[in-house]
Amino acid sequence: MLTSRIDKQANTLEDINAQIKQNTLLITSATKSIEFNSAEIQDNKVKTDNLEKQVSLLLKDNEEMKTKTVELERYKRRWNLRINGMRENHSNEENARDETIRLLAKIAPHLSGKLEDIVDVAHRIGRKEEKKSREMIVQFSMRRYRDQFWKITKTSTVCKEHGIRFAEDFTKEDHEMRAALWPIIEKARKQGEKAFYKGPYRFINGRRITSLDL
Structure with a gap:
């Protein structure tokens, strides 16, 4: 009877030890898994931090490029003037440059002989609409001529009589x-x-x- 009881206790202890050993293995495995996941999380955090830094640098570079582009566009437009109120010929094909030169010759007769060289290009901007004159933009070959016309047109009687207004070409x-x-x-x-x-x-x-x- 005593021997049977001892045997049962021994079996119970063996089961307990086996269970403890199995639980220890499970804990060890879980610990390794946690450590692995922690390492993965840390690695991903480092990668995320690096990506955030790269994105930040790209955004900064993009902003700098945008600023430089605006500055270049602004500088290029310093040779331009816009003309508002210049009547558009809808019935025939309009030669914008010739029309602009004729207008400028009336505004500044003393420069009429040089206008073929002074005016580089001229064209209408915007969608063409019947009975509506689109804005004209003119680019001068030299900045000093652009500035000269910008000054003259502010007090020009020709502009006042024809309802024409010159403006700077802003971005x-x-x-x-x-x-x-x-x-x-x-x-x-x-x-x-x-x-x-x-x-x-x-x-x-x-x-x-x-x-x-x-």
């Missing part, structure tokens, strides 16, 4: 910035301050203002 970004900063300019003028635009830039009492001032 889309500059147009948006001018519109955004106009309330500041208007407020400053009402307060008696000297506020004005110079090219794409805005100044109040000699200080250049930006979108950060909004």
Whole structure:
């Protein structure tokens, strides 16, 4: 009887030891799996951090490229002027350059003999519509001639008589910035301050203002 009881206890201890050994193996395996997963997580975190750094650098490079592109586009347009109110010939094929030269000859007769060399290209912009004159854009061969006509047309009687207005050729970004900063300019003028635009830039009492001032 005693021997039978001892044998049963021995079997029970063996089962317990076997179970403990099996559980130990499971724990060891789970620990290794956890360590492996932790290593994987850490590796993925490092990769994610690297990707975030690369994305940040790419975004910075992209912003710098965008700024340079805008600056180049802005610089190129410094040779241009836009003409608003210049009647468009819808019945016949219009030669935009010849029409522009004829207009400029009326505005500045003293330069009429040089206009073939002064005017590089001219063309209408926008969608063609019946009974509506599209804006004309003219590019001058030399910057000094562009500046000269920009000054002359501000007080030209020819422009006033024909309802023609010359304007600088701004980029889309500059147009948006001018519109955004106009309330500041208007407020400053009402307060008696000297506020004005110079090219794409805005100044109040000699200080250049930006979108950060909004």
